[in-house]
Amino acid sequence: MKLSVKSIIIFLSVVVFTITAYNSIGFFHADEHYQIIEFAGLKVGWNTPKDLVWEYHTQIRPTLQPIIASGLISTFKFFGISDPYTHSFLLREITGLLLIFALVFFFNNTKRFIPSSKQLQSSKLLESLYLGFLLLIWYVPYLGVRFSSETWSAIFLLFAMGCFCSENKNRKKILLTGLFFGISFLFRFQILFALVGFGIWFLIFNRKNWKELLQIITVFLLVFCLGIAIDSSFYGKFTISVWNYFDQNILQHKAANFGELPWDYYLNRLFHLPTKLIGTLFFLSIASALIFRIKSPFIWMILSFILLHMLVSHKEERFLFPIAFFFPLFFVQFFQLLLDTIPKKIALTLIGLTSLGILTTSVVGLPILATSSAGLGRNGITHFIHQNYKGKPVNLIAMPFSNPYAPWFLNERFYLDKNVSFTPIDQFEQLDSNALKKDSINLFVTTQRILDDYPHKENIRKLGFKLVKQSVPAYQLKMDYFIREIDDQSVTYLYELKK
Known part of the structure; x- marks a missing residue:
């Protein structure tokens, strides 16, 4: 037919x-x-x-x-x-x-x-x-x-x-x-x-x-x-x-x-x-x-x-x-x-x-x-954490307005995983041993806007953090300029401390 x-x-x-x-x-x-x-x-x-x-x-x-x-x-x-x-x-x-x-x-x-x-x-x-x-x-x-x-x-x-x-x-x-x-x-x-x-x-x-x-x-x-x-x-x-x-x-x-x-x-x-x-x-x-x-x-x-x-x-x-x-x-x-x-x-x-x-x-x-997460892709980050660290204790170190679970003060309780705890910091200088937790997977999250204002981004990697996820992939950012004019300054980056 x-x-x-x-x-x-x-x-x-x-x-x-x-x-x-x-x-x-x-x-x-x-x-x-x-x-x-x-x-x-x-x-x-x-x-x-x-x-x-x-x-x-x-x-x-x-x-x-x-x-x-x-x-x-x-x-x-x-x-x-x-x-x-x-x-x-x-x-x-x-x-x-x-x-x-x-x-x-x-x-x-x-x-x-x-x-x-x-x-x-x-x-x-x-x-x-x-x-x-x-x-x-x-x-x-x-x-x-x-x-x-x-x-x-x-x-x-x-x-x-x-x-x-x-x-x-x-x-x-x-x-x-x-x-x-x-x-x-x-x-x-x-x-x-x-x-x-x-x-x-x-x-x-x-x-x-x-x-x-x-x-x-x-x-x-x-x-x-x-x-x-x-x-x-x-x-x-x-x-x-x-x-x-x-x-x-x-x-x-x-x-x-x-x-x-x-x-x-x-x-x-x-x-x-x-x-x-x-x-x-x-x-x-x-x-x-x-x-x-x-x-x-x-x-x-x-x-x-x-x-x-x-x-x-x-x-x-x-x-x-x-x-x-x-x-x-x-x-x-x-x-x-x-x-x-x-x-x-x-x-x-x-x-x-x-x-x-x-x-x-x-x-x-x-x-x-x-193939994209919605909006600025923040929940693509939380989904990544949910899938890859399920059942494991996670310490999420977050710069201001970077925490994908709570970008505007209130937590997104619908997506909140009980194994994830938060350590908020106000500046990169606080990203040190005091922010880390033993017996936990230490993750660090920040945005492009903050990275642009931070002159020594390489220090993130020197501390042992490795980029594992960004909310909007680089190739999509290039195309999104023509498709939906995404704000690249609000793109979120997730790093994991590699022991």
């Missing part, structure tokens, strides 16, 4: 997502771990309230995802799976497979928007590009396996828009749209910025179907109330976490304490982060959608999401992740516009060259991200 292009793309995506999930140890951003996995530890048993970050005590985080994590981890343990790194892999794998399902569902319900009206024979090409871009652009598997609020919010936003865009839309699908909007919101409150755009679009272009909007809002509010019940149960008292979030981060400006960036930060990131080729294609496709597809709900949602985020002083690139999965729709609709407005040969040449550029970027980027 001959496999279809669609089946091959989906099969490849499952393979790439699984490899990425297996290797993408740790987290892209601290919130992915400390405010989800460590929150789950409160229910599973490895944490107490005093072990958790300030967001727990101010009750500003939604708790649906920590509850899901605690349920899944408890299930893994019930079946005899006790290793925390296996737990985190399974959480990422479940996330990745769920995202693939959501993307294919979204594809099946939106592919009717992309056929060329003048070049019908090119429709199959556009469909194949669309599905390939959705599942296998270089950043999709890496973001897609993150057990983060951004990714889980995006999953249910994809489900919602897939239901709403269904060709055979009925009352059930309208209600499901409201349900999925609500669930998406419970994972990440900022998704409301996209929903505002959807509501504005509805009132301008679809107001004759106002009953549909009323049904969507009603179901959304029911889910919102369910979220209040979930959060109140988790925190142990009645609370409205979205209000707490707004009060702490906006009214009391706590988010600004973590840094403020100029209004055009997101424009810069949208151009550079996905690579300049994809960034250019994004802005061209958005501009064409504004001119030729102004009645599409997607352009209103994307622009609303970006513009409202631009008004918030505290900005981070990860805040854009939920909408990154929608970019391929704009790309392929831009290709469709080329086929409909310029000579076919020129259009196909431009489409071919652009697609070849994206393919080349993905051929380079996918293997790097699929």
